[in-house]
Amino acid sequence: MDKRDPFRHNVLTSGHRACSGCGEAMAARMVTDLIGPDAIYVNATGCLQVFTTHNEQSAWQAPWIHSVFANAAAVASGIEAALRARGKDTPVVVQAGDGGTFDIGLQCLSGMIERGHDVLFVCYDNEAYMNTGVQRSSSTPHAVRTTTSPSGRLSQGKHHLKKDVISIIAAHHPPYAATATVAYFPDLKAKVEKAMSMKGPRFLQVLSPCPLGWEHDSALSVTVSRLAVETGLFPLLELEHGELTGVMRLAVQKPVEDYLRLQGRFKHLFGTKEGAVELRHLQALADARIRRYGLLEAETEWDTERSSQVSRHGRGGYVIAQRGMGRELDNEL
Amino acid sequence: MKKLLEGSQAVAEAVRLCRPQVVAAYPITPQTHIIERLAQHVADGELEAEFINAESEFGAASLVLGAVVGGTRAFTATASQGLLLMTEVLYNIAGMRLPVVMVCANRAIGAPINIFSDHQDSMALRDAGWIQLYVESNQEAVDSVIQAYRIAEACELPVMLCMDGFFLTHTFEPVELPTQTAVDEYLPAFHFDRTLDPGQPMTLGGGSEPDNYQEFRMAQHDAMENAVTVVEAFDTSFGEQFGRVYNGLVQAYRLEGAQTVLLGLGSLMGAVRDVVDKLRDQGQLVGALRLRCFRPFPAQTLVQQLGVTQRIIVLEKAFSAGAGGIVATELRAALQQAGMTTAVESVIGGLGGRDLTPEVIEAIFHGAQLDDNGASCRFVPHEYNPVE
Amino acid sequence: MILTDRQVTMSPCFHEIRFHGRGGQGAVSAAALLALAAFNEGFESQAFPKFGSERRGAPVEAYVRISSTVIRGHNQVYAPDAVVIQDVSLLRSKALLQGLKNEGLIVLNSEQQEADFNKGRNGSRWICLPGNRIGQNFLGRPLPNTALLGALAAGTGWVNLPALEQAVESHLVRKGEEMVKANIEALREGYRFVSQGEGVVS
Numbered sequence: 018m019d020k021r022d023p024f025r026h027n028v029l030t031s032g033h034r035a036c037s038g039c040g041e042a043m044a045a046r047m048v049t050d051l052i053g054p055d056a057i058y059v060n061a062t063g064c065l066q067v068f069t070t071h072n073e074q075s076a077w078q079a080p081w082i083h084s085v086f087a088n089a090a091a092v093a094s095g096i097e098a099a100l101r102a103r104g105k106d107t108p109v110v111v112q113a114g115d116g117g118t119f120d121i122g123l124q125c126l127s128g129m130i131e132r133g134h135d136v137l138f139v140c141y142d143n144e145a146y147m148n149t150g151v152q153r154s155s156s157t158p159h160a161v162r163t164t165t166s167p168s169g170r171l172s173q174g175k176h177h178l179k180k181d182v183i184s185i186i187a188a189h190h191p192p193y194a195a196t197a198t199v200a201y202f203p204d205l206k207a208k209v210e211k212a213m214s215m216k217g218p219r220f221l222q223v224l225s226p227c228p229l230g231w232e233h234d235s236a237l238s239v240t241v242s243r244l245a246v247e248t249g250l251f252p253l254l255e256l257e258h259g260e261l262t263g264v265m266r267l268a269v270q271k272p273v274e275d276y277l278r279l280q281g282r283f284k285h286l287f288g289t290k291e292g293a294v295e296l297r298h299l300q301a302l303a304d305a306r307i308r309r310y311g312l313l314e315a316e317t318e319w320d321t322e323r324s325s326q327v328s329r330h331g332r333g334g335y336v337i338a339q340r341g342m343g344r345e346l347d348n349e350l
Numbered sequence: 351m352k353k354l355l356e357g358s359q360a361v362a363e364a365v366r367l368c369r370p371q372v373v374a375a376y377p378i379t380p381q382t383h384i385i386e387r388l389a390q391h392v393a394d395g396e397l398e399a400e401f402i403n404a405e406s407e408f409g410a411a412s413l414v415l416g417a418v419v420g421g422t423r424a425f426t427a428t429a430s431q432g433l434l435l436m437t438e439v440l441y442n443i444a445g446m447r448l449p450v451v452m453v454c455a456n457r458a459i460g461a462p463i464n465i466f467s468d469h470q471d472s473m474a475l476r477d478a479g480w481i482q483l484y485v486e487s488n489q490e491a492v493d494s495v496i497q498a499y500r501i502a503e504a505c506e507l508p509v510m511l512c513m514d515g516f517f518l519t520h521t522f523e524p525v526e527l528p529t530q531t532a533v534d535e536y537l538p539a540f541h542f543d544r545t546l547d548p549g550q551p552m553t554l555g556g557g558s559e560p561d562n563y564q565e566f567r568m569a570q571h572d573a574m575e576n577a578v579t580v581v582e583a584f585d586t587s588f589g590e591q592f593g594r595v596y597n598g599l600v601q602a603y604r605l606e607g608a609q610t611v612l613l614g615l616g617s618l619m620g621a622v623r624d625v626v627d628k629l630r631d632q633g634q635l636v637g638a639l640r641l642r643c644f645r646p647f648p649a650q651t652l653v654q655q656l657g658v659t660q661r662i663i664v665l666e667k668a669f670s671a672g673a674g675g676i677v678a679t680e681l682r683a684a685l686q687q688a689g690m691t692t693a694v695e696s697v698i699g700g701l702g703g704r705d706l707t708p709e710v711i712e713a714i715f716h717g718a719q720l721d722d723n724g725a726s727c728r729f730v731p732h733e734y735n736p737v738e
Numbered sequence: 739m740i741l742t743d744r745q746v747t748m749s750p751c752f753h754e755i756r757f758h759g760r761g762g763q764g765a766v767s768a769a770a771l772l773a774l775a776a777f778n779e780g781f782e783s784q785a786f787p788k789f790g791s792e793r794r795g796a797p798v799e800a801y802v803r804i805s806s807t808v809i810r811g812h813n814q815v816y817a818p819d820a821v822v823i824q825d826v827s828l829l830r831s832k833a834l835l836q837g838l839k840n841e842g843l844i845v846l847n848s849e850q851q852e853a854d855f856n857k858g859r860n861g862s863r864w865i866c867l868p869g870n871r872i873g874q875n876f877l878g879r880p881l882p883n884t885a886l887l888g889a890l891a892a893g894t895g896w897v898n899l900p901a902l903e904q905a906v907e908s909h910l911v912r913k914g915e916e917m918v919k920a921n922i923e924a925l926r927e928g929y930r931f932v933s934q935g936e937g938v939v940s
Contacts, residue, residue: 036795062431062463085431085460087406121376121406152377152386153403164386165377165403169393354777356770465789487810517812521786522770524777620810707813736816 026078028054033076034068038235040225040242041065041141043199045112048139048223051209054079056108057096061089061117064148064227065141089113090125094134101135108213111138115156116146118222119180130189130218137212137219143227144179151230155180158250159302160295161282163230168285173295178302183222183254190259192217197253198224200243204253204265211255224251232281244276249303252310267312273300352526357488357518358383360525361427361453364495366397367533368451369540371422374402374413378432379465380515381455385427407432411439411452418448419554421547423499423540426450429515430457433471437478440508444479444570446555449502449542452480453495455515456616456667458702466703467515469615473668473676479570481509481577482645484615486601488518488525493594496528500537500584505577507570512644514617516703528592536591574646581643599648601640602655604630608637611656612715614665615641615677618706622665625711636715641677649684656685661693663714666727667700674726699730710734748780748806753896754815757800758834759824764883767909768822769800771887774905775897776804784809797828804896820894822886823847824869838862845890847882865893866937867928876924877917884921888928893938899929 028049035042041064049058058081060066066083069076084092093111100107113122118140129136145163146152153163158179162168166175186194192215197205205223212219226242228235245251246265250273253265277283277299286292307313355363362384365373373392375385391397404410410426417424428436433454443450454472458464472482481501485491491513498509513519528536544552558566582598589595603623605611612622619640629636639655641648656662664678673679675696682694697714700706713734714720720728755772759765766787773785781804788799801815820843821835828834835844841861847869867889869882877884884906891897906921931937 034796083463085435087435123405146377149377149379150382150386152382155405164382165375165389165401167386167390167393169390169395171395172393354770354774354783514812516786516789521784521812522773523784523809524782617812620812623810705813707816708811736814 026054028052028058028077028079029069030076030078032074034071035064036227036229036235038226038228038238039064039068040199040227040238041114041143042068043238044141044205044223044225047199047202047205048112048209048221049079049110051206052108052110052137052213056080056110057093057100058082059084059089059093059096059109059111061111061113061122062086062148063114063117063146064143065112065114067148086117087121088125089117089122090129090136090138093136093138094125094129094132097134097136109134109136111136113138113140114147115140115142115144115154118142119155119182123185126186127189130186130191130220134218135216137221139221139223140182141223141225143225143230145227145230147227147230156182158299160286160299162285163282173291174282174285183220183256186220187256187259189218191220193255193257194220194222195253195255195263196222196224196251198242198246198251199226200239200246201253201265208255230282232284233279237279241276241279244271244279247271248273248276249307249312250276250299252306252312254310261310264310264312266314267307270303270307270313273303352524354522355488355525355527356383356520356522357491357513358455358520359387360488360492360527361495361513361519362387362391363527364492365425365453366391367528367530368425368496368499368537369398369423369534370425371399371540372402372414372417372420372424373397373399373426374404374410374417374424375426376404376407376410376428376432378407378429378457380457380467380519381427381429381432381453383519384453384455388425407435408439411436411443414450414452415439415443415446415448418450418542419446419544419546421540421542421545423503424450425452427453427455429455430459430465430471431463433475434459437475440475440478440480442555443508445566447506447570447573448508449499449506450508451495451498451502451511452508453491453511453513455519456512457515464702465515467517467667468701468703469512469666469668470701472510472512475510476645476676479507479574480645481505481507481574481581481643482512483509483581483643484512484641485518486617486619486640486642488513488521488523489594490596491518492525492527493588493592493596496533496537497581497584497588501577501580503538503540503542504584505573505580506542507573507577512616517617526594532592536588578643578646578648578650581646596642599641599643599651600655601642603638603640605637605639605655605659607635608659609635610661610663610715611637611639611659612663612665612711613639613641613677613681614667615644616667618665618667618700618711621706621708622711625708625715628708628712629715634715644677647680647684649680649687652681652684653688653690656692657690659692661695663695663697665700665706665711665714666696666698667706669696669698669701669727678727696727697730698727699734704730705736706730707736709736751781751804751806751896753802753804753820753894754818755802755804755820755822755890756815756818757798757802757822757824758828759798759800759883760828761796761798763798763824764881765798765822765824766800768824768883768887769802771884771902771905771909772802772890772897773804774909775887775891775901776802778901778904779897781805782807782809784812786812788814818842820845820890822890824882824886835862843890843893845886845893847886863893863938865889865932867931868937869928872924872927872931876920876927878920881924884924885928885931888925888930889932889937892929892932899926 153166162174226238255263392401414424585598678696757765769785773783776783784803870880872885873881
């Protein structure tokens, strides 16, 4: 319980040092409050770890450990094994950035899932190594400029595509994997609750805008997060045992430029010939993702016949596709 | 021509002048500005190289290993946690006798996590078989990068260039950058005999057995001992060409008639020189000795230079938990081997970026009460901390 | 390099300056520019930051040394001759003036002309400059750092304006001609503000 305010009991309490508008702080607040203080949190090195445990202070009101950058999933696996040996069922949750998930953390994450540890791994994806000064990670989208993928005479920013980590995770066939973002809280909530109701290795990738690194106004974090989804660049998905079981349908597809123009990290693409090529690439990527996951499919639950069955506090336009499991899955609309 | 440059930027320029064709790195404070500068150089076509963003430091070290056996000059930089993560590969590089050059932006090791400077990271790797040079200024960093490539490629030994994180990497100070022509003259084009090549197939990194492993290590040790001469020689020839020299292995300062010598590594020696000047003005017979080359350990040179003094105070920014000061321990061994009984005091300070100011150093000289941790080392008391 | 009278007959000098700001306000840049200006005039100089965490809004300190002789030490500045405070809110939380020499100078980014701020401490001089407003006018953003540099130069005479302008030009060249010009204007305004006696509180 928060000593200063007996009615306040956030797992991630106030006084941390995140930048204003930090998407990761928002996401971590949401996720950890949904999970609650009766859990053990293992944090990888990164922004969240740094801004919550700076210099002999801590903003955590739950058991929490930070070891090194690469090993959060392995440390969590060890904790989980110990709890099992002791007959305790306290949930174990990993929190890592994209660095600690996609790159340096991938090996341990793969091991954790492959061995079936009962751990929820949450990746707060702000698409670069933000805490050390905005260097590129494999999660950084194509054509983004970072300090180690700068734009220059010969370069339009990062050459490579954003690593499709959810597919890598899916290939491990974990009981549950999903993507979410801060702009869609009911969706995030439902996913966290679903994950927490299951056993085994579970994975959440939460897109978390970073005003500093993405170079947008700190008041626009939620807006930017919503546009990432609405353009198709960041599809909201659910997978069970490697099979796609749910997608967030898009009512309408917004052009990627709506999203890109708000962020300085794409600024170099506007007004040059080479930049224009990359803008087309980014649109093509969005289009491809929309096609791949059927985000605009014609058979939609938006039609009025079923609308009376839609309860608005649900996931907002959620449809469970009938694939993979070969059976009807409940619609929680 | 001299320019005011940030240390990281100056080092990146020096690397660029050495013409590596592969730069592979993973960001870690306080090395980031070095690799960011190199990334920008590549993006602007000012450095013709592959800039590879590694997935981790383990990857980065492996990438430069590959680049060298693939036949190109390569570069990486790291610090602290990253250096430790590379450890297995660093031993591997040294064991395979590969001419890799790396800058270590010296930083403390966690836990507790700390981004500020001390020497725990590179000291932890002192047994790995890498040549280790510690620089005092950004100018020396620039000059030593260039020397490092020449040393590495001549000796077929990897070189770790240690520069204090933040104190040097993030400090703007005047630096003279050599011209490309001058560097090309000093540093020959990359050549490595054991480049992997179908035209001349070789097996690298094979197995060994008890009956031949020791001989590999002995050869490595011999190469390291010979490197003492090489480090000195290439510093001298650098001085002849560029007009700046660092006395190769150790740099003495006002040692004439010194009854006490303050010995240390890296940027803290700048403050030590200021203290020596002040104390000398007061009539104290004190001097300083900066250890530039820590591996190979220049025992002979140290013994020569420290011959007449009575008391050596070793200022250490790293220590071995449960054993004590590292540099002092090695120094004592060298002195004892030479039959000398000079008193050596090991003082641990500056850990985790704590500032060793001239006032603190002066207090240490005056033998003020230090935290006693047995005979192996003593820690600078917290009260000595400059008030911030 | 700017040739000044100083280069010909350089008398011994040694100045230490400490900058206090918040991440994103350009305190580190300001320190680098000051060191660069001094270097342009033929002095030895040094500038470096002290980091807390790398984020917008975090308190940042930066240090500068200007000397007629080679600077060998790399320690932080504990007894500054001048302190530049880029964000007045910092005065609340820290002993920002710690170690300031007697008769030292404080340059404060503040709209207030009245020094309600520890007046008469150790005979120190105060310069209060509306840096955010000047930044807004010339740069379109409330960035006070170049204006404060101009004020510092006018208040101390440790570097001259042309050297500072040259430093701005070379250091900010990547930001484009417009930004360079705007920063020079802000620099000049800060300088003018002080040299014409505005905002100087003794």
